[in-house]
Structure formats: structure tokens, C-alpha cells
Amino acid sequence: MYMMELADRGLQDETRMMRDVTRKFVDEHVIPFTRQNWQQEWNMKPEGRLPEKILQTADAIGIRTLGVPEEFGGTPLDPKTETQTFAVISEEISRGDCGLSDKMVQIWKVSVLLRNVAPRHLQELWFPRLVKDPTFLLAHCLTEPSGASDRWLPYNVPEASMRTRAVLKGDRWVINGRKQFISNGYDAKLYVVYANTNPKVGMLQGTSSFLVPRGTKGFSVMRCNETLGGRFMNNGEMVFEDMAVPKDHCLAQDDTMKRAGIYFRPGKIIVAAKNLGVGMAAFERTADYVQNYVQGGRILIKHQAVAARLADMATKLNAVRALLNEAIRAMDAGAHDAEVLCNQAKMFASEEIFAVAKNAMELHGGNGVMLDFGVERFLRDAALFLHRDASVDISRFKIVKAMFPRTAGVYAGPEN
Numbered sequence: 001m002y003m004m005e006l007a008d009r010g011l012q013d014e015t016r017m018m019r020d021v022t023r024k025f026v027d028e029h030v031i032p033f034t035r036q037n038w039q040q041e042w043n044m045k046p047e048g049r050l051p052e053k054i055l056q057t058a059d060a061i062g063i064r065t066l067g068v069p070e071e072f073g074g075t076p077l078d079p080k081t082e083t084q085t086f087a088v089i090s091e092e093i094s095r096g097d098c099g100l101s102d103k104m105v106q107i108w109k110v111s112v113l114l115r116n117v118a119p120r121h122l123q124e125l126w127f128p129r130l131v132k133d134p135t136f137l138l139a140h141c142l143t144e145p146s147g148a149s150d151r152w153l154p155y156n157v158p159e160a161s162m163r164t165r166a167v168l169k170g171d172r173w174v175i176n177g178r179k180q181f182i183s184n185g186y187d188a189k190l191y192v193v194y195a196n197t198n199p200k201v202g203m204l205q206g207t208s209s210f211l212v213p214r215g216t217k218g219f220s221v222m223r224c225n226e227t228l229g230g231r232f233m234n235n236g237e238m239v240f241e242d243m244a245v246p247k248d249h250c251l252a253q254d255d256t257m258k259r260a261g262i263y264f265r266p267g268k269i270i271v272a273a274k275n276l277g278v279g280m281a282a283f284e285r286t287a288d289y290v291q292n293y294v295q296g297g298r299i300l301i302k303h304q305a306v307a308a309r310l311a312d313m314a315t316k317l318n319a320v321r322a323l324l325n326e327a328i329r330a331m332d333a334g335a336h337d338a339e340v341l342c343n344q345a346k347m348f349a350s351e352e353i354f355a356v357a358k359n360a361m362e363l364h365g366g367n368g369v370m371l372d373f374g375v376e377r378f379l380r381d382a383a384l385f386l387h388r389d390a391s392v393d394i395s396r397f398k399i400v401k402a403m404f405p406r407t408a409g410v411y412a413g414p415e416n
């Protein structure tokens, strides 16, 4: 298909092969499941929403444990093309279902973080367990009820710090607080939790991260959030009440927000890629529909207004992909504009793909809003991306701050 030419260009053979295996999995298992069982995403029991079989199949083709070191049984990836591979595979899974993609990519991103910051003995303990159990999920907990934008900006003042607190008592860290909106929060088995360890300084100097196994005393999962889209990922809310973890479970003390860059930048790429997968799915369904559905005696695409909208959708998708690829190249090269490009790719994707999904819905007329027809879900899924990993406005702020650090960069600081 025409849109695949751009998607394929520049990909290494190994990445293309993995993409093709993932595509087969999505076409044979994920899309048939979501189309035939459209009510299932509205099952209000999170436990049974997505059949385990889908996770087992994802595991069997090796896409669940990307990011896990090969010595512990993870799927080996060429470090030079790792980010590109993450992007390609997450897009492809998201083309089938973006909630499933959310589930998987948390494993990849947190694994990359752990292999960089976790002590060796904790890697030896947890990676094999993760590899062995196809239902093992990971979660990364930053957001709190007080809001996440302060963390993304960040205004580096004590007032903007996290409310979750960790205090070292003897040989244990005692953590109190609450996290919300966490991907896999409801059903993960291992969590990375961020907490304030120095209330006198800004977030960049006073935040630490901790490894928290599910079941730790004082840890409770309070609820599963029922989201508008991406419903096969169980987003959760957690509370920590005098929860103690051993001293060595502190992954990075005080400067963790800086060190977590290893997670955040590829994170933006992956969010944009998952978002692109939603747009590609919306385009594929729409291209098929307008070439088969007849109105006014002609298939829809013969009507010029319809054709023009389809052209618009394709252009937006290609523009998102081109910017995404450029951000990946900048990141891999360690270029100084990587930060700006990653934020631009994530922010641009969210607005453009929302518009693509809206066009898809409109071109399907009444069918576009019927749950059992399954096109409205692209708009619901796309809506979630507008604020994830920072809202559109906060992303714009970050872009301009990185470009003009001396002026926009001190926007919220004192006038001088």
C-alpha cells in the first residue's frame, strides 16, 4: 500500500522483519478480537478485559520483553536501532489496539530504566521473573493528584515538588503518598515510584526513585481508572502508607529526574509512535470504506470532498512520521536539538492524529459513531494522547524553553 512505502524507508532488515511478525500478530489476533468482541472493552471488571491469550501470543513472538537485557532472556536488539525498533513495534501494536501497546511499552521503557539504574542483584532477581511470566507488567509512577505538569516543565521550586515523601529510617526507606493515572497501575507486579526526599530544594535536586514490588506492606491499589480510550490497559491509582522498602531499592537518590532522561526521551518517541498507530488504523479503515461504500450512485471516494479529506489524512500521517523519524535520528546521534524534536514529535502527533481520527469518523457518517462499527474508538484513543507525557500546552512550553533558555526558560521565575 502507498502509505507503507514511507513507513518502510530507511528501516533495517531486522527491524522490518520484527515489524512484519508484529503485523501478522495484530492482523490475526488483535484486530479480529477487538472487532468481534467490541463490548469487551466496556467490561467493568478490569481483570478479565483482555484475554491472557493475547499477552501469551505477544510473549511467544518475542515483543513483550524488548528492553530486557539478553543475558536475562530478553529479546536482543541492536543498540544503534533500539529506539527505532521500539517506535516501529509500538506503532504496529497500536494499529491493532493502543491499550495493548500501552501495556507492552511500559515493560520496555521501565526495563531500559532498570538496566541502567537498578543494582545488579535486583536485576538478577526481577528480570528473570518478568521474562518467565507473560502476565508480568511494569509501571512507572510519577503523577499525583496535585498534577503532573509541574513535573514536566519543571518549575524547579520546592512548592512544585511531589507530595509523596520518602524518608530514610535505619536501613529502610519509608514512603507515604499517592499516585494517580498510572499505566498498568492496576495490575503491574513491579513499580518504579518517585518521591520527594528533600523538601527544601527544587524537584530536580530533591526527587528519588524506588523499586516497589506489589504486595509490599503499606502498598494498596485503590482503583482502576475507567478511561475513554486505550481501555485494554488498566490505568490505576495507588496509595503508600508507611510503606518500607530496603535501602538498596532506592534507584537514584535526589537527582532521579535528571537521570530518568533515559526513560523520558525515548518515552516521547514511543508515545508519538503509538499515536501514529491509531492514525494509521483510522486511515486504513477509512480508505477501505470510501472505496467500497456507495452514495449518490458512486463509491464515496469519487466525491471530491471525500477524496480531499483522505488526502489530508494521508498528508498529516506522513508529516507525523517524518518528524518522528527525524526526532529518532537526532536522539540516536545525541544531537543537541533532540529534546526539542522529541517534544515536537509527541505534541504534533497528538493534534494531527486527533484530526485524522475526526476525519475518519466524519467520513463514516452515522456508522462513525456506532460502537459496534468500531471507528469511533480511533477518536477516543486519539483523545488520550493530547495530554499524555505532558499536555499540548506544556509541551509547547518545553519546546520554547529548550530553544530560548534565557528568556522563555525562566518564564515563571522572578522578573529580572
Ligand SMILES: Cc1cc2nc3c(=O)[nH]c(=O)nc-3n(C[C@H](O)[C@H](O)[C@H](O)COP(=O)(O)OP(=O)(O)OC[C@H]3O[C@@H](n4cnc5c(N)ncnc54)[C@H](O)[C@@H]3O)c2cc1C
Residues within 6 Å of the ligand: 139, 140, 141, 142, 143, 144, 146, 147, 148, 149, 150, 152, 180, 181, 182, 183, 184, 227, 230, 235, 384, 387, 388, 389, 390, 391, 392, 393, 394
Ligand atoms: C491513559 C493515561 C496513562 C498515563 N500513564 C501515566 C504513567 O504511566 N505514569 C505517570 O506518572 N503518569 C501517567 N499519566 C499521567 C499523565 O502524564 C498526566 O495526566 C499528564 O502529564 C497531565 O497531567 P495532569 O493530568 O496532572 O494535568 P495538570 O498538570 O493538572 O494540568 C491540567 C491543565 O492545566 C494546564 N497547566 C498546568 N500547569 C500549567 C502551566 N504552568 N502553564 C500553563 N498551563 C498549565 C495543562 O496544560 C492542562 O491543560 C497517564 C495519564 C493517562 C490518562
